[in-house]
Amino acid sequence: MPQDAKCPKCAHLFPVTEARQAFTVACPRCDADMTVEFKKPAAPPDAGQAPYDVVVKPGALPDGTASLKAARRRSDDDDSESAGGGGGGSVLIVVFSGVLGLLFVIGGLGATGWVLFTQIDTSETTSNWSSNRNNNKGNSSPGNNNQGHPGNNTGKTGGGETAPPLPLRGQTGFDLRPVSGGGPSITPPPLTDNVTPLDLPGRVGQIAVGGGGRYIVMHFPDKGQLGVLDVATAVSQFVEADRGDRVRIAAGQSRVVLFSPDTNAVQVFALPDLNKVAETPFPMSNCQSIAMGSRTNGPVLAVSTSGDVVLADVTAGGVKLIEGSSEKLGVSSNNLRAAPDGTAFTAFDGVGANKVKVLTELGRKWKVTEMGPAPFPGGDGHFYGNGTAFNRTALPVIPTASGTWYVPAISGSGGDFVKLAASDTATGKRVALTFHAGRNPNSPVPGTPLMVGPEIDNLMDARGNIAPDKAPDQHLFYSPEAKLLVLLAGNRTRFLLRKTNAN
Incomplete structure (x- = not known):
């Protein structure tokens, strides 16, 4: 057993x-x-x-x-x-044993048939993979980025793929445990100016944080590229990837997962060089969102359009379904975030949603907790958002304040965050950005600047409302160790690198 x-x-x-x-x-x-x-x-x-x-x-x-x-x-x-210490054996015992053996064989065949016809999960995962691959076989052309890339031995091979294995029902559950050990060190980059602009090759679509907060990973849907910015060196690099706004990415300690719904395939890239190490079918059909802890290398959580969830391990050979993690939770698939240590995930309809569902593990089963508008997991184990922050039991750890947003830092575990506060002034609406530590929203970190400007004003209105395409955790990346704020600006086509230790 x-x-x-x-x-x-x-x-x-x-x-x-x-x-x-x-x-x-x-x-x-x-x-x-x-x-x-x-x-x-x-x-x-x-x-x-x-x-x-x-x-x-x-x-x-x-x-x-x-x-x-x-x-x-x-x-x-x-x-x-x-x-039992006895010697020899009678003919009767031999005959009786033979009859029992025959009955055992017959029973085994019956049990095997029962498993094959009643216990195999005949979901549409495999059929969708086969049909999607067949539909794309005839689309191979020099301009089709969904067919792999020249010179990469791990690209798609036409008819050589195999469908994901069908999981058995009656699974034993799963667990989410914090990872141990540290990630890559983070130090301030060698920047001369207080503000350094960095033009990007195109419009950024999906964006994720990896390397425990050291790497900002971007997907460029129009260009068909994947990029990474190292906040400790201010150096960026880019490689070819699938095109399209439906592409989803997740980043971990040293791996990036890119999911392409057009082929239901997932690619695994190494950090920070973005070398592609694997490409396999994805163990879920109709996947809408994926997320992975930035201090982990898995598992990656996937949510389908109908709110089903599943976990998959990420290895050098691709991704593999974690048995027992698939469940119909009915959570929103529009937005998904992961705690840096990979032990909690948040699912929510929109950035301004009043309700957020937190997914954790209890007794090797999913536990869903509903909390207020705090969709962004922080490195300290709390959740930050619209004028408040909660712990994992949905109790507030920061008093509610109107017209403000709290965005957790991408690195560290000391309760560091960015505060956005909107107000009407004589010259119009302004948004002020300040840096905080220890979950203290009242006193900014000494020596850090008060930031204002049109790029920050565009993130929210005077009442503290966030536009659907302006999720603050997808535009503001604060690293206390790097003493740096990275702001996605210019209609998502450039970064502004702002030192936080200079006024």
């Missing part, structure tokens, strides 16, 4: 099947090799308890001989116990 094994590297729990000898298995989350062995407990287990203790050791099995011998000794012991 399957029992849970715990990865010694990332503490991920996953089921392993009972075996009589030690074996090597890779963690489905972090790909770390480990040795798993089933051992009989010292005392007989109570009713309902697992019959064996699962012993997990880091690293692959160096030499299976010793473990194999131990497994054989255990097998011999089990056989001796089954024999």
